[in-house]
Amino acid sequence: MKKLGIYIHIPFCLKKCKYCDFVSFQNKNKKLIERYILALIKTIDNVSERLDVNTIYIGGGTPSYIDEKYIVMILEKLKEKFNVIEDAEITIEINPGTINESKIETYYKYGINRISIGLQSTKNEILKKIGRIHTFEKFLETYEIVKKVGFNNINVDLMLALPNQDIKDIKESLTQIIKLNPSHISLYSLILEEGTELEKEVNQGILNIPSEEIERQMYHTTKRILESNGYKHYEISNFAKENFESKHNLNCWNQEEYLGFGIASHSYIDNKRFSNIDNIEKFINNVEDGKNNVIINEKQTKESKMKEYMMLGFRKIEGISISEFERKFIINPLFYFRFEISKLEKEKLIEVDLDNIRLTKKGLDFANMVFEEFV
Ligand SMILES: C[S@@+](CC[C@H](N)C(=O)[O-])C[C@H]1O[C@@H](n2cnc3c(N)ncnc32)[C@H](O)[C@@H]1O
Ligand code: SF4
Numbered sequence: 001m002k003k004l005g006i007y008i009h010i011p012f013c014l015k016k017c018k019y020c021d022f023v024s025f026q027n028k029n030k031k032l033i034e035r036y037i038l039a040l041i042k043t044i045d046n047v048s049e050r051l052d053v054n055t056i057y058i059g060g061g062t063p064s065y066i067d068e069k070y071i072v073m074i075l076e077k078l079k080e081k082f083n084v085i086e087d088a089e090i091t092i093e094i095n096p097g098t099i100n101e102s103k104i105e106t107y108y109k110y111g112i113n114r115i116s117i118g119l120q121s122t123k124n125e126i127l128k129k130i131g132r133i134h135t136f137e138k139f140l141e142t143y144e145i146v147k148k149v150g151f152n153n154i155n156v157d158l159m160l161a162l163p164n165q166d167i168k169d170i171k172e173s174l175t176q177i178i179k180l181n182p183s184h185i186s187l188y189s190l191i192l193e194e195g196t197e198l199e200k201e202v203n204q205g206i207l208n209i210p211s212e213e214i215e216r217q218m219y220h221t222t223k224r225i226l227e228s229n230g231y232k233h234y235e236i237s238n239f240a241k242e243n244f245e246s247k248h249n250l251n252c253w254n255q256e257e258y259l260g261f262g263i264a265s266h267s268y269i270d271n272k273r274f275s276n277i278d279n280i281e282k283f284i285n286n287v288e289d290g291k292n293n294v295i296i297n298e299k300q301t302k303e304s305k306m307k308e309y310m311m312l313g314f315r316k317i318e319g320i321s322i323s324e325f326e327r328k329f330i331i332n333p334l335f336y337f338r339f340e341i342s343k344l345e346k347e348k349l350i351e352v353d354l355d356n357i358r359l360t361k362k363g364l365d366f367a368n369m370v371f372e373e374f375v
Contacts, residue, residue, distance in 0.1 A: 003054045004269075005251040006082070008040070008074055009262030010060040011280060014098055018131035018201070019159075021193035023264035023278045024061035036280060037070040039287035040262045044077045047259075053082040055248040055258075056090045058112075064094035068106040075110050089114055089247040091155075096142040097133035104149045114246075115146050116155040116186075121162055122173040129163050129207060130198065136176075143180055153244060155184035160222065161215040162190055163198070163207040170218050174225045183244035187222055188237050189215055216365050233317050236359075236367060253312045255305070263293075271305060273298045302329070307374040310337065310357075314350070314370055319358025333357065340373040 012027045027033065056078060063071060071092065078084060091114040092107055107115070121127055122136045134142075146154055156177055160170065177185065190209065192199050201207045210218070223233055231239035235253065238246065251258060259267045264278040275296040277283055286293050300308070306329050313320035325333040334341060334352065341357065344350040349363040349370050363370055 003052045003085070003256070004082070005055040005057065005248050005256065005258035006053055006078060007248075007258060007260040007265055008056070008058045008063075009260065009265040010058065010063040010066060011036075011263055012060065012065050013062045014065050014095070015131065015133050018129075018197040019190060019193065021196055022061065032280070033066050033070070035284050036262075037066070037073065039284045041073060041077045042287050043261050043293070044074070044081055047081050051082055053078070053084045054088050055251055056084065056088060057248040058090075058092040059116075060093055062095045062098055062118075063092050064103060065098040068103045071112075072106060072110050075112075079111075084111075089153075091116055091246070091248060093118065094142070094146075095133065096139040099142045099145065101145050101149070104145050104151075108149050108151065113151070114153040114155070115151050116157065116184075117142060117146070118157045119177075120157065120159040121165065121169065122176045123165075123169055126162050126165055126169070130159075143182075152183065154182045155186055155246070156180075156182045157186045157188065160187060160189045160218045161210045163202070163209050165210060165218075167214070167218055167221055170221060171225065174222060178225075178229045184238070184240045184246065185226060185231060186238050187219075187226075189219065219365070220361075235317060236315050236364065250316075253315050255309050255312055271300045273300070305329075306331075306333070306336065310374045311371050313357075314359055314363075314367065314374075317358065319350075319356045322352075322355050322357065337374075344370055344373060 009023070011024045012033060013024050014026065016024070016026050058071065058074070075090075090112045092112050093116045095118050104115075117139065119136075119139050120130065120132060122139075124135050127135060143154070158173060158177065192202060192209065198207070202209055226239045227233060230241060232242065232245070233239050234245050235249065238249065240246070255268075257269045259269060260276065263276055263280055263283045265276050267274040273296065274294045276293045277286075277295050283293050309325065309328070310320060310333065320333060322333060334357070341350065341352070344363075345352065347369075348360055349366060350357060351360050359367060359370060
């Protein structure tokens, strides 16, 4: 029997952060939120097969921005249409500027068992510069509420290479967060996305971001500090206490199947990849008219599936298991990708060690060069 991951996309935010180009937008129109949620629920209702589900991830945007009754409606519909297994991991992303105790209690009551909090930095000046709606103090209040309600699986999102951030800031942020003892920390290097307000301000010289060399130093400092405090570095940008790795993300990196609901969500099932359109009005109208919202429908060949398995596998710090690859594809990856592997080994970007092929320390800094070999 198949076990699926489910992703739900909530594209609304109280205010758009300056660096963000996710499919998410500032919206105060309650009617639009309601129409979107009802449309999204209808797409869940259209699923005909009752499949086993082992992870649910409610992301965005800011799922905690909308009324909690909508989250409950989505969860109830998922439980009606799928067999959500007993110890399923159910995550919701929250922003500290959009939280009250009643929301967190409702999430807990309806079976959410993992909370992912967007913080980015503990420095209020930096938070202000990047357009966050909250302070570090507000984050601390949120964290307290989340703990008090009973959650023990909590992720905190932090960012590296933010405007005017230096290594001292990173060290201080990590010390402050480690004290709280979250089970999971995600650390993303800033991607200066085209067309964002932050990109404009950096290009105009209004804000300065650290050089690539400093960014690499920040990354390795972070890795060292988190590892020496009991966090396992298990994916390029993710650290977890033992047994608290994100099951949902591991599913994706292990090329397991998942279904996405809502605008701009992706699905991977039966060797096919699908994407939904990202226009919210069109999405709602299509659902209301009984039309499809899928824009890409790509069937994988065996070769593209193997290449993708390598690319996703390199994201994990343990890398690709040779025996697992052989079991899945009935061929040895060291033979099938002998030219790529030998080139990358010579460049000291990857290493082969007993059953694993993985990024080296240099490979962690230049992972894109490794991924390019498997496109
Ligand atoms: C959907 S948001 C998390 C929940 C909530 N919307 C929030 O921001 O508090 C996902 C995370 O992606 C990261 N992120 C977003 N844009 C990024 C960018 N341009 N570069 C690096 N990380 C980014 C941030 O760490 C953010 O917390
Ligand atoms: S980082 Fe989060 S809160 Fe900020 S705009 Fe993106 S999705 Fe919204």
